[in-house]
Amino acid sequence: MSLSNTLSKIQSAESNAGRPTGSTKLIAVSKVQPLERVRAVLDQGHRIFGENKVQEAAGKWPDLRAEYGPVEVHLLGPLQTNKARQAMELFDAIHTLDRPKLATTFARLTKEVGRCPKLFVQVNTGAEEQKAGVSVDEADGFIAMCVGLGLPVVGLMCIPPFDEDPNLHFALLAEIAARNQLSELSMGMSSDFEVAIKAGATYVRVGSAIFGARSYD
Ligand SMILES: *Cc1c(COP(=O)(O)O)cnc(C)c1O
Numbered sequence: 001m002s003l004s005n006t007l008s009k010i011q012s013a014e015s016n017a018g019r020p021t022g023s024t025k026l027i028a029v030s031k032v033q034p035l036e037r038v039r040a041v042l043d044q045g046h047r048i049f050g051e052n053k054v055q056e057a058a059g060k061w062p063d064l065r066a067e068y069g070p071v072e073v074h075l076l077g078p079l080q081t082n083k084a085r086q087a088m089e090l091f092d093a094i095h096t097l098d099r100p101k102l103a104t105t106f107a108r109l110t111k112e113v114g115r116c117p118k119l120f121v122q123v124n125t126g127a128e129e130q131k132a133g134v135s136v137d138e139a140d141g142f143i144a145m146c147v148g149l150g151l152p153v154v155g156l157m158c159i160p161p162f163d164e165d166p167n168l169h170f171a172l173l174a175e176i177a178a179r180n181q182l183s184e185l186s187m188g189m190s191s192d193f194e195v196a197i198k199a200g201a202t203y204v205r206v207g208s209a210i211f212g213a214r215s216y217d
Contacts, residue, residue, distance in 0.1 A: 003028070003041050006193075006210050013197035024197050027074050027186075029207030031056065032214045041210060042068050050095075050205050052077030054087050061090065075117075076157075076205055078132045081105050085113060093118040095157040095186050095205075098132045100145065107149040118154045120186050121146065123176060125169040126161035133158065136172065143180045155184025155202065166192045170199035 124133030160169035188196025
């Protein structure tokens with residue numbers, strides 16, 4: 001359980017899959033983790049992190065960036081429309097574009113903010129009631145709408161159901177990305193990032209395997 005261990009597992013998975021070293025980027029998911037654990041990973045030179053909440057990220061990353069220099073921070077959790085502007089100012093990438101209202105809000109705010117983070121469309125591959133993301137059936141139409149609005153959509157993201165073989169979900173996400181000419185695939189977490197790399201992940205989102213278990217109290 002550490003950064004170096006995770007990085008070496010990623011490298012082996014890339015090599016086993018016949019993929020070039022470095023073709024998978026590691027997002028170190030620092031949500032809820034104590035600051036000293038986050039600093040330890042920064043001190044080892046890692047510069048790509050993921051957060052689930054705008055508020056939590058806003059309380060952490062402006063200071064850490066001032067101290068450590070440029071750090072790429074990705075938003076991985078659901079985004080309320082009224083926090084879109086703050087998210088656009090804070091994050092380098094947003095993995096949870098999941099509805100037309102958010103897409104039109106990003107498009108409208110891009111001029112005012114002066115930039116738009118890289119965007120991933122979240123797809124609810126397991127058709128789970130409680131999970132965000134566009135349905136598999138709506139994905140092509142929604143991606144086309146976002147591209148039509150001029151949004152910088154670079155890829156797709158999914159979170160497979162806990163109790164299912166993630167392979168089918170990763171393969172489905174890869175297929176939707178390919179037919180929409182999107183090159184980035186955000187898939188795979190601590191429990192399944194090696195499987196995701198085999199299925200073509202270009203970003204894996206790993207938290208507990210790097211930082212240790214999250215404590216919510
Ligand atoms: C928390 C979270 C992760 C990391 O989960 P681990 O199991 O700790 O690796 C990845 N992706 C999303 C969307 C998350 O919310």
